[in-house]
Amino acid sequence: MIGPGARGPAGDAAPPFAAVAAMPSTTEMSLRAFLQTPHARMPDYRLTTAELDGVVGWILAQKSR
Numbered sequence: 001m002i003g004p005g006a007r008g009p010a011g012d013a014a015p016p017f018a019a020v021a022a023m024p025s026t027t028e029m030s031l032r033a034f035l036q037t038p039h040a041r042m043p044d045y046r047l048t049t050a051e052l053d054g055v056v057g058w059i060l061a062q063k064s065r
Ligand code: HEM
Pocket: 008, 009, 010, 013, 014, 015, 020, 031, 034, 035, 039, 040, 041, 042, 043, 055
């Protein structure tokens, strides 16, 4: 299912983007840093600058929902 309450393939382990956006510690810079470093339970994405811009913008856009 796709939508605000959708869960990813990791089920309950991965926070929904809306929950990530709502965390006080989440900023554009924190997302860029997170997405450019490896994380044990997450696939090792290598995003281009354009992809990074899009994903960061998308997550931050969930802030007010
Ligand atoms: C475009 C794809 C993805 C993006 C942009 C993304 C982004 C993020 C972000 C920003 C967090 C940080 C939450 C925090 O700061 O606490 C996170 C955590 C996490 N993600 Fe992803 N994620 C993606 C795909 C995935 C996939 C496909 C999986 C699983 C197969 C996954 C598994 C996890 C898990 C388990 C966490 C929990 C925190 C951790 O272990 O570090 N993610 N993700």
